[in-house]
Amino acid sequence: MEPSKLTQYLCYQLYHARVLLHSLHYSAKEEEIHEFRVTLRRIRSLVKLFLVGSLPFPKPLKAAMQESNSIRELDVLIRSLSRSKYPKLYKYLFKLRKERVKTLFTPKYRDKTLALIDEYSHLLSHSNPDFLSEILIQKVLTHYQHCLDSYLALENDADSKTLHRLRIEFKDARYGFEFLEISDLHHCKEVIAHCKQLQNTLGAIQDTVNQIDLLKKIYQQYPLSETKELLQKQKKVLQKLKDTTRSELSSSI
Known part of the structure:
Protein backbone atom coordinates (compact mmCIF):
# COMPACT_ATOMS: atom_id res chain seq x y z
CA MET A 1 0.00 0.00 0.00
CA GLU A 2 1.31 3.42 -0.93
CA PRO A 3 2.03 5.58 2.12
CA SER A 4 -0.29 8.51 2.68
CA LYS A 5 1.00 12.07 2.59
CA LEU A 6 0.77 12.26 6.37
CA THR A 7 2.73 9.01 6.78
CA GLN A 8 5.38 10.15 4.29
CA TYR A 9 5.82 13.48 6.06
CA LEU A 10 6.01 12.04 9.57
CA CYS A 11 8.39 9.25 8.58
CA TYR A 12 10.65 11.74 6.82
CA GLN A 13 10.73 13.91 9.95
CA LEU A 14 11.64 10.86 12.03
CA TYR A 15 14.40 10.01 9.57
CA HIS A 16 15.67 13.59 9.80
CA ALA A 17 15.67 13.37 13.60
CA ARG A 18 17.68 10.16 13.30
CA VAL A 19 20.33 11.83 11.14
CA LEU A 20 20.53 14.81 13.50
CA LEU A 21 20.91 12.53 16.50
CA HIS A 22 24.05 10.99 14.96
CA SER A 23 25.45 14.52 14.47
CA LEU A 24 24.72 15.42 18.09
CA HIS A 25 26.78 12.50 19.29
CA TYR A 26 29.87 13.97 17.59
CA SER A 27 29.49 17.75 17.76
CA ALA A 28 26.28 18.91 19.53
CA LYS A 29 26.33 22.36 17.96
CA GLU A 30 23.61 24.79 18.97
CA GLU A 31 21.87 24.74 15.59
CA GLU A 32 21.91 20.91 15.49
CA ILE A 33 20.36 20.60 18.95
CA HIS A 34 17.75 23.17 18.05
CA GLU A 35 16.88 21.44 14.77
CA PHE A 36 16.67 18.05 16.50
CA ARG A 37 14.25 19.45 19.07
CA VAL A 38 12.19 21.29 16.44
CA THR A 39 11.94 18.16 14.31
CA LEU A 40 10.59 16.09 17.20
CA ARG A 41 8.31 18.95 18.23
CA ARG A 42 6.97 19.14 14.67
CA ILE A 43 6.11 15.43 14.80
CA ARG A 44 4.44 15.83 18.20
CA SER A 45 2.34 18.71 16.91
CA LEU A 46 1.06 16.77 13.91
CA VAL A 47 0.34 13.73 16.06
CA LYS A 48 -1.59 16.00 18.44
CA LEU A 49 -3.59 17.45 15.55
CA PHE A 50 -4.33 14.23 13.68
CA LEU A 51 -3.39 11.06 15.60
CA VAL A 52 -3.59 11.71 19.33
CA GLY A 53 -6.30 9.08 19.81
CA SER A 54 -4.74 6.36 17.67
CA LEU A 55 -0.94 6.74 17.50
CA PRO A 56 0.07 8.99 20.41
CA PHE A 57 3.60 10.37 20.47
CA PRO A 58 5.72 8.03 22.66
CA LYS A 59 6.26 9.39 26.16
CA PRO A 60 9.84 8.03 26.33
CA LEU A 61 10.69 9.91 23.13
CA LYS A 62 9.18 13.08 24.56
CA ALA A 63 11.28 12.55 27.70
CA ALA A 64 14.43 12.08 25.60
CA MET A 65 13.78 15.42 23.93
CA GLN A 66 13.10 17.15 27.24
CA GLU A 67 16.45 15.96 28.58
CA SER A 68 18.04 18.52 26.24
CA ASN A 69 15.99 21.43 27.67
CA SER A 70 18.75 22.67 29.95
CA ILE A 71 21.30 22.71 27.10
CA ARG A 72 18.89 24.62 24.86
CA GLU A 73 18.31 27.20 27.61
CA LEU A 74 22.06 27.61 28.04
CA ASP A 75 22.47 28.08 24.28
CA VAL A 76 19.82 30.80 24.22
CA LEU A 77 21.43 32.58 27.17
CA ILE A 78 24.98 32.31 25.81
CA ARG A 79 23.90 33.63 22.41
CA SER A 80 22.25 36.66 24.04
CA LEU A 81 25.36 37.57 26.08
CA SER A 82 27.99 40.12 25.24
CA ARG A 83 31.25 38.24 25.73
CA SER A 84 33.15 41.46 26.39
CA LYS A 85 30.61 42.73 28.95
CA TYR A 86 30.17 39.46 30.83
CA PRO A 87 33.51 37.62 30.31
CA LYS A 88 33.48 35.56 33.52
CA LEU A 89 29.85 34.56 33.19
CA TYR A 90 30.31 33.70 29.52
CA LYS A 91 33.28 31.47 30.32
CA TYR A 92 31.38 29.72 33.12
CA LEU A 93 28.28 29.14 30.96
CA PHE A 94 30.38 27.79 28.10
CA LYS A 95 32.09 25.33 30.47
CA LEU A 96 28.74 24.32 31.98
CA ARG A 97 27.27 23.68 28.53
CA LYS A 98 30.24 21.52 27.56
CA GLU A 99 29.78 19.41 30.70
CA ARG A 100 26.04 18.95 30.13
CA VAL A 101 26.53 17.99 26.48
CA LYS A 102 29.10 15.37 27.49
CA THR A 103 26.77 14.01 30.17
CA LEU A 104 23.68 13.81 27.94
CA PHE A 105 24.78 12.83 24.45
CA THR A 106 26.34 9.50 25.32
CA PRO A 107 26.25 6.32 23.20
CA LYS A 108 23.58 5.02 25.59
CA TYR A 109 21.36 8.07 25.00
CA ARG A 110 21.90 7.85 21.25
CA ASP A 111 21.10 4.15 21.02
CA LYS A 112 18.06 4.42 23.27
CA THR A 113 16.64 7.39 21.34
CA LEU A 114 17.39 5.84 17.95
CA ALA A 115 15.48 2.73 19.02
CA LEU A 116 12.50 4.85 20.05
CA ILE A 117 12.55 6.74 16.74
CA ASP A 118 12.79 3.51 14.73
CA GLU A 119 10.00 1.88 16.71
CA TYR A 120 7.61 4.80 16.19
CA SER A 121 8.57 5.08 12.51
CA HIS A 122 7.78 1.39 12.02
CA LEU A 123 4.45 1.82 13.81
CA LEU A 124 3.50 4.75 11.58
CA SER A 125 4.55 2.94 8.41
CA HIS A 126 2.59 -0.16 9.36
CA SER A 127 -0.53 1.78 10.36
CA ASN A 128 -0.24 4.25 7.46
CA PRO A 129 -2.79 6.76 8.82
CA ASP A 130 -4.73 8.37 5.99
CA PHE A 131 -7.37 11.10 5.88
Whole structure:
Protein backbone atom coordinates (compact mmCIF):
# COMPACT_ATOMS: atom_id res chain seq x y z
CA MET A 1 0.00 0.00 0.00
CA GLU A 2 1.31 3.42 -0.93
CA PRO A 3 2.03 5.58 2.12
CA SER A 4 -0.29 8.51 2.68
CA LYS A 5 1.00 12.07 2.59
CA LEU A 6 0.77 12.26 6.37
CA THR A 7 2.73 9.01 6.78
CA GLN A 8 5.38 10.15 4.29
CA TYR A 9 5.82 13.48 6.06
CA LEU A 10 6.01 12.04 9.57
CA CYS A 11 8.39 9.25 8.58
CA TYR A 12 10.65 11.74 6.82
CA GLN A 13 10.73 13.91 9.95
CA LEU A 14 11.64 10.86 12.03
CA TYR A 15 14.40 10.01 9.57
CA HIS A 16 15.67 13.59 9.80
CA ALA A 17 15.67 13.37 13.60
CA ARG A 18 17.68 10.16 13.30
CA VAL A 19 20.33 11.83 11.14
CA LEU A 20 20.53 14.81 13.50
CA LEU A 21 20.91 12.53 16.50
CA HIS A 22 24.05 10.99 14.96
CA SER A 23 25.45 14.52 14.47
CA LEU A 24 24.72 15.42 18.09
CA HIS A 25 26.78 12.50 19.29
CA TYR A 26 29.87 13.97 17.59
CA SER A 27 29.49 17.75 17.76
CA ALA A 28 26.28 18.91 19.53
CA LYS A 29 26.33 22.36 17.96
CA GLU A 30 23.61 24.79 18.97
CA GLU A 31 21.87 24.74 15.59
CA GLU A 32 21.91 20.91 15.49
CA ILE A 33 20.36 20.60 18.95
CA HIS A 34 17.75 23.17 18.05
CA GLU A 35 16.88 21.44 14.77
CA PHE A 36 16.67 18.05 16.50
CA ARG A 37 14.25 19.45 19.07
CA VAL A 38 12.19 21.29 16.44
CA THR A 39 11.94 18.16 14.31
CA LEU A 40 10.59 16.09 17.20
CA ARG A 41 8.31 18.95 18.23
CA ARG A 42 6.97 19.14 14.67
CA ILE A 43 6.11 15.43 14.80
CA ARG A 44 4.44 15.83 18.20
CA SER A 45 2.34 18.71 16.91
CA LEU A 46 1.06 16.77 13.91
CA VAL A 47 0.34 13.73 16.06
CA LYS A 48 -1.59 16.00 18.44
CA LEU A 49 -3.59 17.45 15.55
CA PHE A 50 -4.33 14.23 13.68
CA LEU A 51 -3.39 11.06 15.60
CA VAL A 52 -3.59 11.71 19.33
CA GLY A 53 -6.30 9.08 19.81
CA SER A 54 -4.74 6.36 17.67
CA LEU A 55 -0.94 6.74 17.50
CA PRO A 56 0.07 8.99 20.41
CA PHE A 57 3.60 10.37 20.47
CA PRO A 58 5.72 8.03 22.66
CA LYS A 59 6.26 9.39 26.16
CA PRO A 60 9.84 8.03 26.33
CA LEU A 61 10.69 9.91 23.13
CA LYS A 62 9.18 13.08 24.56
CA ALA A 63 11.28 12.55 27.70
CA ALA A 64 14.43 12.08 25.60
CA MET A 65 13.78 15.42 23.93
CA GLN A 66 13.10 17.15 27.24
CA GLU A 67 16.45 15.96 28.58
CA SER A 68 18.04 18.52 26.24
CA ASN A 69 15.99 21.43 27.67
CA SER A 70 18.75 22.67 29.95
CA ILE A 71 21.30 22.71 27.10
CA ARG A 72 18.89 24.62 24.86
CA GLU A 73 18.31 27.20 27.61
CA LEU A 74 22.06 27.61 28.04
CA ASP A 75 22.47 28.08 24.28
CA VAL A 76 19.82 30.80 24.22
CA LEU A 77 21.43 32.58 27.17
CA ILE A 78 24.98 32.31 25.81
CA ARG A 79 23.90 33.63 22.41
CA SER A 80 22.25 36.66 24.04
CA LEU A 81 25.36 37.57 26.08
CA SER A 82 27.99 40.12 25.24
CA ARG A 83 31.25 38.24 25.73
CA SER A 84 33.15 41.46 26.39
CA LYS A 85 30.61 42.73 28.95
CA TYR A 86 30.17 39.46 30.83
CA PRO A 87 33.51 37.62 30.31
CA LYS A 88 33.48 35.56 33.52
CA LEU A 89 29.85 34.56 33.19
CA TYR A 90 30.31 33.70 29.52
CA LYS A 91 33.28 31.47 30.32
CA TYR A 92 31.38 29.72 33.12
CA LEU A 93 28.28 29.14 30.96
CA PHE A 94 30.38 27.79 28.10
CA LYS A 95 32.09 25.33 30.47
CA LEU A 96 28.74 24.32 31.98
CA ARG A 97 27.27 23.68 28.53
CA LYS A 98 30.24 21.52 27.56
CA GLU A 99 29.78 19.41 30.70
CA ARG A 100 26.04 18.95 30.13
CA VAL A 101 26.53 17.99 26.48
CA LYS A 102 29.10 15.37 27.49
CA THR A 103 26.77 14.01 30.17
CA LEU A 104 23.68 13.81 27.94
CA PHE A 105 24.78 12.83 24.45
CA THR A 106 26.34 9.50 25.32
CA PRO A 107 26.25 6.32 23.20
CA LYS A 108 23.58 5.02 25.59
CA TYR A 109 21.36 8.07 25.00
CA ARG A 110 21.90 7.85 21.25
CA ASP A 111 21.10 4.15 21.02
CA LYS A 112 18.06 4.42 23.27
CA THR A 113 16.64 7.39 21.34
CA LEU A 114 17.39 5.84 17.95
CA ALA A 115 15.48 2.73 19.02
CA LEU A 116 12.50 4.85 20.05
CA ILE A 117 12.55 6.74 16.74
CA ASP A 118 12.79 3.51 14.73
CA GLU A 119 10.00 1.88 16.71
CA TYR A 120 7.61 4.80 16.19
CA SER A 121 8.57 5.08 12.51
CA HIS A 122 7.78 1.39 12.02
CA LEU A 123 4.45 1.82 13.81
CA LEU A 124 3.50 4.75 11.58
CA SER A 125 4.55 2.94 8.41
CA HIS A 126 2.59 -0.16 9.36
CA SER A 127 -0.53 1.78 10.36
CA ASN A 128 -0.24 4.25 7.46
CA PRO A 129 -2.79 6.76 8.82
CA ASP A 130 -4.73 8.37 5.99
CA PHE A 131 -7.37 11.10 5.88
CA LEU A 132 -9.20 12.94 3.17
CA SER A 133 -7.43 16.20 2.33
CA GLU A 134 -10.53 18.13 3.41
CA ILE A 135 -10.39 16.55 6.87
CA LEU A 136 -6.69 17.37 7.33
CA ILE A 137 -7.29 20.97 6.29
CA GLN A 138 -10.33 21.33 8.52
CA LYS A 139 -8.55 19.95 11.56
CA VAL A 140 -5.75 22.51 11.23
CA LEU A 141 -8.13 25.41 10.49
CA THR A 142 -10.29 24.50 13.48
CA HIS A 143 -7.26 24.41 15.76
CA TYR A 144 -6.01 27.73 14.40
CA GLN A 145 -9.39 29.35 15.05
CA HIS A 146 -9.27 27.99 18.59
CA CYS A 147 -5.86 29.65 19.01
CA LEU A 148 -7.15 32.97 17.76
CA ASP A 149 -10.18 32.80 20.05
CA SER A 150 -7.94 32.00 23.03
CA TYR A 151 -5.63 34.88 22.13
CA LEU A 152 -8.53 37.32 21.95
CA ALA A 153 -9.88 36.04 25.28
CA LEU A 154 -6.60 36.58 27.14
CA GLU A 155 -6.74 38.92 30.09
CA ASN A 156 -4.31 41.84 30.12
CA ASP A 157 -2.65 40.39 33.22
CA ALA A 158 -2.37 36.83 31.89
CA ASP A 159 0.52 35.02 33.58
CA SER A 160 3.53 33.60 31.77
CA LYS A 161 2.32 29.98 32.04
CA THR A 162 -0.93 30.85 30.26
CA LEU A 163 0.98 32.68 27.54
CA HIS A 164 3.39 29.75 27.18
CA ARG A 165 0.55 27.26 26.74
CA LEU A 166 -0.97 29.43 24.03
CA ARG A 167 2.43 29.77 22.38
CA ILE A 168 2.58 25.98 22.11
CA GLU A 169 -0.90 25.94 20.61
CA PHE A 170 0.19 28.40 17.91
CA LYS A 171 3.26 26.20 17.27
CA ASP A 172 0.94 23.26 16.69
CA ALA A 173 -1.09 25.33 14.23
CA ARG A 174 2.05 26.53 12.44
CA TYR A 175 3.46 23.03 12.01
CA GLY A 176 0.06 21.83 10.83
CA PHE A 177 -0.07 24.54 8.16
CA GLU A 178 3.53 23.83 7.14
CA PHE A 179 2.58 20.19 6.56
CA LEU A 180 -0.40 21.27 4.43
CA GLU A 181 1.80 23.68 2.46
CA ILE A 182 4.66 21.26 1.82
CA SER A 183 2.24 18.44 0.93
CA ASP A 184 0.50 20.74 -1.56
CA LEU A 185 -2.84 20.28 0.19
CA HIS A 186 -3.52 23.89 1.13
CA HIS A 187 -1.55 27.05 0.38
CA CYS A 188 -1.18 29.02 3.58
CA LYS A 189 2.13 30.93 3.69
CA GLU A 190 0.50 34.07 5.08
CA VAL A 191 -1.17 32.12 7.89
CA ILE A 192 2.14 30.41 8.71
CA ALA A 193 3.77 33.84 9.00
CA HIS A 194 0.94 34.99 11.27
CA CYS A 195 1.38 31.96 13.53
CA LYS A 196 5.13 32.67 13.75
CA GLN A 197 4.46 36.30 14.63
CA LEU A 198 2.08 35.47 17.49
CA GLN A 199 4.27 32.58 18.59
CA ASN A 200 7.26 34.92 18.88
CA THR A 201 5.25 37.56 20.71
CA LEU A 202 4.09 35.04 23.30
CA GLY A 203 7.41 33.22 23.40
CA ALA A 204 9.55 36.25 24.22
CA ILE A 205 8.08 36.36 27.72
CA GLN A 206 8.60 32.66 28.42
CA ASP A 207 12.16 32.76 27.08
CA THR A 208 12.96 35.62 29.44
CA VAL A 209 11.30 33.84 32.38
CA ASN A 210 13.46 30.78 31.61
CA GLN A 211 16.59 32.92 31.50
CA ILE A 212 15.77 34.53 34.83
CA ASP A 213 15.20 31.13 36.46
CA LEU A 214 18.45 29.83 34.98
CA LEU A 215 20.42 32.86 36.13
CA LYS A 216 19.07 32.47 39.67
CA LYS A 217 20.28 28.87 39.79
CA ILE A 218 23.66 29.84 38.35
CA TYR A 219 24.06 32.67 40.86
CA GLN A 220 23.49 30.22 43.73
CA GLN A 221 26.13 27.86 42.36
CA TYR A 222 28.63 30.47 41.19
CA PRO A 223 27.89 33.96 42.58
CA LEU A 224 29.30 36.61 40.27
CA SER A 225 28.56 40.31 40.15
CA GLU A 226 28.10 39.88 36.39
CA THR A 227 25.34 37.34 36.97
CA LYS A 228 23.57 39.57 39.48
CA GLU A 229 23.77 42.51 37.08
CA LEU A 230 22.35 40.48 34.19
CA LEU A 231 19.62 39.08 36.42
CA GLN A 232 18.42 42.56 37.31
CA LYS A 233 18.55 43.58 33.67
CA GLN A 234 16.46 40.58 32.57
CA LYS A 235 13.83 41.33 35.20
CA LYS A 236 13.40 44.78 33.68
CA VAL A 237 13.23 43.25 30.19
CA LEU A 238 10.51 40.87 31.41
CA GLN A 239 8.41 43.70 32.79
CA LYS A 240 8.75 45.63 29.55
CA LEU A 241 7.72 42.58 27.52
CA LYS A 242 4.67 42.07 29.73
CA ASP A 243 3.67 45.70 29.31
CA THR A 244 4.08 45.44 25.54
CA THR A 245 2.01 42.26 25.41
CA ARG A 246 -0.75 43.87 27.46
CA SER A 247 -0.80 46.75 25.02
CA GLU A 248 -1.04 44.36 22.06
CA LEU A 249 -3.84 42.41 23.74
CA SER A 250 -5.76 45.60 24.40
CA SER A 251 -5.65 46.53 20.73
CA SER A 252 -6.57 42.89 19.76
CA ILE A 253 -5.18 41.21 16.64
